[in-house]
Amino acid sequence: MDARKFRNCVGHFATGVTVITCETETGTHGLTANSFTSVSLDPMLVLVSVDRNAKALNTLKNNKFIVNVLQVDQQDTAMHFAGRPKESLPFEWEDGKLGKRIKNSLAFIECEPWAAYDGGDHVLFLGEVKNFEYHTGQPLLYYCGQFSEIAAK
Template sequence: MRVDPRALRNCLGHFATGVTVVTCEADGAPHGATVNAFTAVSLDPPLVLVSLDRDTKACKYLDDRPFTVNVLREKQDDVALHFAGRPMTEAPAWERPSDDTLAPRLAGSLATIACAPWRSYDGGDHVLYLGEVREFEFHGGDPLVFYLGGFRHLGDVFETVPWLESADCPGLSWFRPS
């Protein structure tokens, strides 16, 4: 059975994600791409994953280079659009990490995760890049959210955290994996 790519994309759009800009340095200049395919992978070693369309310039820039994942704030939709190909009137401000071997980051982001290259993998029409976290910081605020092809804001916070009451929560004292 052949899967219709447009129908699949519409289905996948029902999964809400945060919005990030993955940044790197190439040819002596900072570059970035808006990416919502980002996830934590491991705490030991500390690894994160980003997935980029293999036909984009940004994908070619990431090969064996440090990168920074910039988690955008809810008011940074203009920054997301800038790095998706709709340039802002005034370019976003850049910051250097404390370690000069790491990639530049965007000023004003909700969080930044600076990574050294770990591995890359074939992901069909995308390349999956794993980065080893070397430096990170986070600030208060709400993230920019992407859902059904548009930017959204978070809703109200639930009073309880469901996984803390789960029998599968590794933080519970009685939890011992077999």
Template sequence: MPIEPRELRNCLGHFASGVTVISCDVDGSPHGATVNAFTAVSLDPPLVLVSLDRRTKLCSYLSGRAFSVNVLADAQDDIALHFAGKPRSRPVEWVRPAAGPPRLSGVLAHLACSPWRAYDGGDHVLYLGEVDELAVTEGDPLVFYRGGFRELGPAFEFAPWLESLDCPSSQSRLVGIA
């Protein structure tokens, strides 16, 4: 039975994600798009992945170009909307490094990436980038869940990953389990 696109989108909306703006330079001008389909791929080499709809301008620009992943802070919902096609009234502030792609000012974190590979992803293109530079600041992220922006709740008192038997650095391993 075929899956209806709206049904799939609604289901996927139950997975909370951070909000990023992917940016690159095209003929001396910065361009960007709001993207929540971003993930880490590898620590060695340091790789990240962004998934872009084939119909977007940024998708056509990104092929073979360096790009930045700008992780938005909780108060930057206006920036997210701006790069999703709802322009804001005040100008966007860019940081233009001497080398590397442009990035947004005031973001929670940014990663400057060199193009690594691009893959067919159906109606999307999956771009892998090798992280060349990164920076983080203190604050909370902008969160997207079920079609809207949300605030991050309080942290748990323990780190579940560190307590897991699946944690790579864990000293305890289950032996003899099939």
């Protein structure tokens, strides 16, 4: 089977866009991820899948992290953390309970590390939810390799 064709196939599943942030001795780090899901309500657990070649992989190991669910107008923020930064930051930081989070995101989920698992060419990080917050708005979506948004009814 062809890996590229499989990637195109799973790309037909529309997802939200998140930025995962965490703190280290050198500051706040983050990465854009659309491979995120809720896992359990008791205990509250979420999962983030991170490519083994991602620069942020080592910063997430055994570290608290925050899932920032992006709004439709935060495409530049997604691109910034996907390795295409702008000259000036397209977002503002705000303090959360477990680190810095992206101001005006649609939702925040702050997590303590729970477990990490081998996921082939990815590592699957489970986090135990310690704090969350959500707001009204439209999510930034990713579909077939492009940003998208929900169509009006």
